[in-house]
Amino acid sequence: GESVGLHLPTLSVQEGDNSIINCAYSNSASDYFIWYKQESGKGPQFIIDIRSNMDKRQGQRVTVLLNKTVKHLSLQIAATQPGDSAVYFCAEGNSGGSNYKLTFGKGTLLTVNP
Amino acid sequence: DGGITQSPKYLFRKEGQNVTLSCEQNLNHDAMYWYRQDPGQGLRLIYYSQIVNDFQKGDIAEGYSVSREKKESFPLTVTSAQKNPTAFYLCASSVFPDRATNEKLFFGSGTQLSVL
Numbered sequence: 001g002e003s004v005g006l007h008l009p010t011l012s013v014q015e016g017d018n019s020i021i022n023c024a025y026s027n028s029a030s031d032y033f034i035w036y037k038q039e040s041g042k043g044p045q046f047i048i049d050i051r052s053n054m055d056k057r058q059g060q061r062v063t064v065l066l067n068k069t070v071k072h073l074s075l076q077i078a079a080t081q082p083g084d085s086a087v088y089f090c091a092e093g094n095s096g097g098s099n100y101k102l103t104f105g106k107g108t109l110l111t112v113n114p
Numbered sequence: 115d116g117g118i119t120q121s122p123k124y125l126f127r128k129e130g131q132n133v134t135l136s137c138e139q140n141l142n143h144d145a146m147y148w149y150r151q152d153p154g155q156g157l158r159l160i161y162y163s164q165i166v167n168d169f170q171k172g173d174i175a176e177g178y179s180v181s182r183e184k185k186e187s188f189p190l191t192v193t194s195a196q197k198n199p200t201a202f203y204l205c206a207s208s209v210f211p212d213r214a215t216n217e218k219l220f221f222g223s224g225t226q227l228s229v230l
Contacts, residue, residue, distance in 0.1 A: 046220070
């Protein structure tokens with residue numbers, strides 16, 4: 001079946017460095033992508049989303065890049081801080097369906113070393 | 115402040131017992147969802163509701179039941195038929211999912227259910 005996956009289950013970076021978290025998707029019909037941050041014991045928090053008519057979108061310290069040719073999504077975090085340590089999930093959706101069709105990846109654990 | 119409130123944060127279930135997890139939102143969202151999260155796994159959809167008095171099964175609905183009598187509330191009951199209920203349960207809401215676009219989900223803080 002179609003799925004959303006992650007290249008790296010864990011990522012460790014030094015404070016102040018930039019972080020890049022990758023996500024591969026296989027459903028060519030997906031046209032909506034979203035990143036969530038989840039701290040231990042808490043619910044996921046929305047970070048940023050992007051629709052397939054764009055290939056880049058920037059937020060505060062975060063950038064999402066979408067490469068539809070290779071079905072790849074990435075989240076870039078600039079000047080990573082200890083508070084960025086968490087599990088990051090990507091999810092994909094198909095606007096031809098309804099919201100419940102968001103499919104979540106398993107997550108990448110980001111650890112920021114002081 | 116606005117948001118989604120889940121309670122309790124921790125819940126223990128005895129064998130053969132039904133338990134109910136509460137989810138309340140004051141975001142005026144039409145759609146609400148229940149997800150199950152197991153360690154090292156992505157979120158799996160249990161049930162969702164797009165409007166009051168209506169709900170649909172998600173991917174793993176067996177052993178669970180829901181109701182949507184009020185827009186603000188979407189309680190989840192884990193029945194005795196659910197043989198492996200230990201997991202982290204997340205409730206979410208969104209504006210009404212328009213067929214032309216997806217909309218982001220807002221999540222509660224979760225309930226950890228364990229079996230005694």
